[in-house]
Amino acid sequence: MKRHPFTMKKAYTLFTILVLAALSAVAADRRAFPLPAHPSRIQFNKLKWTVPLGSPCRVSLANGLRAYVAVDSQLPLVQISAYFRYGTLCDPAGKEGLCALTARLMLTGGTREYNADTLDALIDLYAMNFNVSASEDLLQFSASFLADYLDTAFSVMQQVLFQTRFDSVKLDKEKQISLETIRHRFDNPVPTLDIAYQKSMYSGSPAARLPTEKSITRIGRNDCAGLHRRAITTGNCIFAIAGAFNRAAMLERLEKLFPASGAANDTTFPKIDAMPALKCLVVHKPISQVYVRFGVPLFKRPHADYYAASVANLILGGGGFSSRLGTKVRSDAGLTYSIYSSAESNYTYPGTWYIEFFTKNESFPLAMSLALKVIDSLRAHGPDAEECANAKASLIDEMPSMFRSPFDIVSTYAWNEYYGRSPEHYSKYPDSIRAITGKAVKQAVAKYLDPALFSCTIVGDTSALSRYGTADGFSLEKLSPRRTITPDSIAALP
C-alpha cells in the first residue's frame, strides 16, 4: 500500500514531539522526586498483608482423610503433598534403610494393574512428577502434573499409593543402587561430617543408626509390603492439594482415592535423647581443609525457649554475612567461605544447637578460637537492642515469602497439622517473635550454648591437625577425650 508522504511527515513530527515530551517528563520526574540520600531515609509504605489461614481450606472427609484443598487456576497445573506419619526412625534394628527403600519402590516397583516398566512409562508419558521420600519422621508423597491429566494422574496415584506390587526384581535393583550409595557416602567431607556428628550426638539411639550393606541385604519384599500396610493408610495421612480443578469434584475424588478402612496415627516414634558420647570425634580424611561442627543438645519442640533461641541463633550465625560469626570469621578474617549456626527445630526428638564451618588446615585453630570468642561475647553481653530488633523484624517480614501460592498455603498448613501445631500457629507467630526481649535472648544463649558442653566433630587430615592444632589461645588438646577414626569406621559406631 502506498503511504501518503504528508501523513508520514505528520506522523514523524508527532512521534518526535512525543519522544521529547517523554524525555522531558522523565527528567522533570527525576527533579520532582529526588532520591533519598541513604536507604535508611526511604519511606516505605506499610505492608498490607495478613497471614493467610489454613482453616478455609481444611476438610475432614467421610473416609477419615484430613485434607487441605485449594483451587488455583493461574496455571494448568495440580500440586500435591501427602504426609504419612512414619519415617526412617521406625526402621527395625538390623533392617536400617527399609523405609527409604520402601519409599523408592512405591514408585519403581510396579502396582497391581501395571508392571514396573509400564508404570515408569505411564508416569513419563504424561510427564507426571511423582516422588516418594522418607525422612526421619515423615514419609511424603508429592506430585505435580498438568491439569489435563487429572483423571489419569489420580488413577496412577491410586495404584502407587494403595496397590503397590513391590516387584522382587525391582527390589533387587533398588537394593543394588542403595549399596552403591552406601559405598560412596563418605567420598565428600560434608556428608561425612553430617553423619559423624549425628553418630556423636545421638550415640546408641535410633537417630544414629545407618543403613549398612548387611542391613540392606536383609530387607525382603515382605518387609516393604508390611511397612507399606502400616504407614500408607487414610488415617495416617494429611493431604494437601492445590490447582486448576473444581473443588466439589476434587472432594469426591479424594473420597474415592483413599479407602475408608485406614487406621489413624498408630505410628509411635522411638524416644531419643541427645547424649554426646565424646568431647571430640575426628574422622581422618587426607584433604586440604578441616570441616568442623560443634554443638550442644537442645530440646524437642514445642518449647518455651524456642523463639528466644531462634532470635539468638539468627544473631549468632543464622543470618548470613551480617551475623556475628559470619562477620568475624568469614568477612573480617577471610578464614572460611561458610560459617553458620543452627538451632534445630525438631518435633520428634531433641535437636542440637550447632556451629559449622570449614577452613584450610593451617587456619583451623584460629577459626575455632574466633568462633568461640564470638559465642563467649554473646553469652557475656547478650545482643544489643538494634540487632535484636533487626533479627525479630527479619523473622517476621520473611512471612509473605512463605505463603505465595495456594499450594504454599495448603502444604504449609498440612505440615503444620502433621507436627501437631495449632491452626493459629502462623497467625500468632509475629506476636510470639515480637515478645522476645534482649534479656530472653541472652538467657537462651547462656542456658544452652555452654562451651563446656560442646561436643565437636571434625573431618580432616589428622597429621595437619597435629601440626596446626594450636593458635590464638585454642588448642586441639582442649577437645578431649578425643577419638580418631577413619570414614570406614563411622558406620560401626553405636
Place this chain on the structure above:
Amino acid sequence: MAENFVMKAVIFALASFFSLSLPVFASEIKLPVHYSVLKNGLRVIVVPDTDVAVVSCRLYYFVGSMFESAGHTGLSHMYEHMMFKGTKKLGTSNYPAEVPLMAAIDSLDRLLSLHEQSMDSVGDSIAGKYRKQIAAVLDKQREYIKKDEIWEFYQNSGATNLNAWTADDMTAYIVTLPKNKVELFYWIESDRMRNPVLREFTSERDVIMEERRMRYDNRPLGRYWERLNSLFYIADPYRNPTIGWESDIRAFTRAKLEQHIHRYYTPDNALIVLVGAIDSCQAEKDIDRYFGAIPRSPVPPEEIVTREPAPAGETRFTIYDDAAPRIDLLFHTPGYPDETLYKLDVVEGIFSGRSGRLYRRLVDKERLCTNIGASNNPRLRDSYFQIWAELKGDADPAKVERIIREEISKAAAAPPTAAEMRRITNGIRMAFVSGLKSLEGLSDQLAWFERLRSWKDMLTYPDRIAAVKPGEVPAAVKQFLDPGRMTIGLLLQQADTAAAKQGKRLPPDTR
C-alpha cells in the same frame, strides 16, 4: 489531582516510547511481560503477579567467566563477592578516609605477591610480615567500615533468596522482598552499579580460595568436572572455570578487578527482572529515576572472537579418585539459536527418563549403571550435548561406553516413535508450566533467554521443540553426536593400591 495527571502523562510517555509492553499469550498461559529499555541501555522486564505479596528482584550483568582471559579467570566471580562490600555511601562512615588506606594495602599486597611468586611459597616469615602489615592497615580502615551493611539492609527488610551467582555468561544479584520494600532494591543496586568500592579485598580473596578448595580441591566430582570441561573446550573461553584457576585468584589485584568492572558492569550490559506484586508502569518509572542517569560504558563490551574449532578426533580423559564411578560423553553443538538445538532437545528426551532408552538398557536390562541420562545445553556460542552415566562399582566402563555408542547409532538410524514424541512433548509442556511456578525461576528463565537473544524465545521454545518432525532427528544425531569426535570423561574408583590404602589409614601418631 494535577499531580496524578502529570504522573499518568509520564507513565504513558514511558510506556509508549521506552517500553514495548506486550501481553504475551503462550498458548494456554497469559504471561503479562512488560519489556522496556532505558536511554542508557538498561533493559527492564516486569511481570506483575497480583496473587503474591512479594517481588523477586534480580539484576543481571551480561558478563561471566566467558569474558575472562588467562591470568584473569574468576574476576567476575570475585566481583560477585565484592559487590557486598559496599559503595562510597554504603558500608562506610567515611569513604575519603578509606581511600589512602586501601592504596596502602594495595602496595603491601603487591610486595607480598611479588615475594610469593619469586619464592614460589606462600608461608615463609617475610610473607608473614607483609600479611601482618596488611592486617594492621586493614584494622585502621575498619574504623570506618560498616560491616556488611548491604546484606543487613536487605535482611532486616524481610529479604529471602538473598544472594548472587556467577555463570559463564551472566552474573546475577538476587533478592526477593516484601512488595512494600522494592525501592530498597533500586537504591542499593543503582548505588552498587555507580559507586562500588572494593574494600576488604585481600580477605575476600582468601574467602574465595576457601570456596575453591571446598568446591573443587576437596570434592572429587568438582575436581573431575573442572578438568573435563577445560579439555572439552580447547579454545573457547567456556573452558575457564567460573571460580577461576587458583594461580589467577592468588594474583588478583584491585586494579585488575576495577578494570573488569568498568568494562562490563554498566547499564547497557545489564538487565533488571522484577516478578511479583508490582505495577509495571510504576516500576519502569522508579527504575528510570534510580538508574536512568548512570552513564553507559564509554566503550562497548569487548567482543569475544575466539570460537571452538571443529574437533579433530576423540579426546579421552580418565581420573582415579574416591568417588562413585561415572562416564561422560560430550559433543560440540552449535550456538543458540541454531535450529539443530531443538532437534537435540528431542534426542535428550529419547535418551532420558526412567522409560528413556538409556535407562531401560543400562540400568534396567544390563544392570551396569545406577542412573543415566542426557542433556542438551544451548549456549550463546558453542553449545554442548552430554550423555552421563553413574556406574555400578563392578561395571566395565568399556561395556557401558559400547552400549551408549550402540544407542547413539540407533538414534541416528531411525526416527523416534510416536509414543516417544508424545512423551517428549508432554515433558516439555510440563517443564514450561512448572517453570512459571516460582517467581525467581521465571526471572532467571526470562533473563537467560534475553541473554541468548530475546525473552520472547522463552515463550516459543516449547512450541519449537514440539514442532520438530521425527524424521528430522536422525540427521541431527548423525551430524552432531559423532563418537569419533567426542570427549569422553571417566571418573573411576581409586585402585586399591598400597598407597591408596595408606592414605585412608590413620597416621601413626593419631591411632
